[in-house]
Amino acid sequence: xxxxxxxxxxxxxxxxxxxxxxxxxxxxxxxxxxxxxxxxxxxxxxxxxxxxxxxxxxxxxxxxxxxxxxxxxxxxxxxxxxxxxxxxxxxxxxxxxxxxxxxxxxxxxxxxxxxxxxxxxxxxxx
Numbered sequence: 001x002x003x004x005x006x007x008x009x010x011x012x013x014x015x016x017x018x019x020x021x022x023x024x025x026x027x028x029x030x031x032x033x034x035x036x037x038x039x040x041x042x043x044x045x046x047x048x049x050x051x052x053x054x055x056x057x058x059x060x061x062x063x064x065x066x067x068x069x070x071x072x073x074x075x076x077x078x079x080x081x082x083x084x085x086x087x088x089x090x091x092x093x094x095x096x097x098x099x100x101x102x103x104x105x106x107x108x109x110x111x112x113x114x115x116x117x118x119x120x121x122x123x124x125x126x
Contacts, residue, residue, distance in 0.1 A: 047077055050071075050074055050075055050076070050077060051077050051080065053071045053074075054068075054071055054072070054076065054077070054080055054084065055080075057071055058080075058083065058084075058087075058096075059096075060096070061095065061096055061097065062094050062095050062096070063087055063094045063096060064094075065087065065088060065094065068084060068087060068088060069088060072084055072088070091106075
C-alpha cells in the first residue's frame with residue numbers, strides 16, 4: 001500500500017529526514033535534519049518547525065487543503081513545494097492512498113500524447 005510518507009520521500013530531493021507513524025497513524029517527524037540551505041540557526045529552526053507542520057498535514061490519510069493552505073502561508077521548504085502545489089492546484093487528490101495510481105495514470109496519458117503528436121511514423125520519415 002502506497003502511503004504519503006513514501007510519496008513525500010520520493011519527491012524530497014536530497015532530504016535525509018525520515019517520517020515515522022505512531023500507533024494512531026499520525027506522522028511524527030524525526031528530529032534528524034540536514035541543513036536546508038538557509039544560513040543562521042534561527043532560519044534553520046523556523047524551517048524545521050515549518051517542515052514538521054507540513055508533514056503532519058501531508059501524512060494524514062486525507063489531506064485537508066484548508067489546513068495545508070494555512071500552514072503553507074508561512075512558507076514551504078523547497079523539497080516539499082512540488083507536492084504541496086500539486087495538492088493545492090487539484091492535480092493530486094486529497095486521499096493519499098490514491099496518489100500513486102493518479103500519477104501513473106497521468107504519466108501514461110502524457111506518454112500517449114507524446115506518441116500521438118510527436119512520434120514520426122515510418123511512412124513520413126523519408
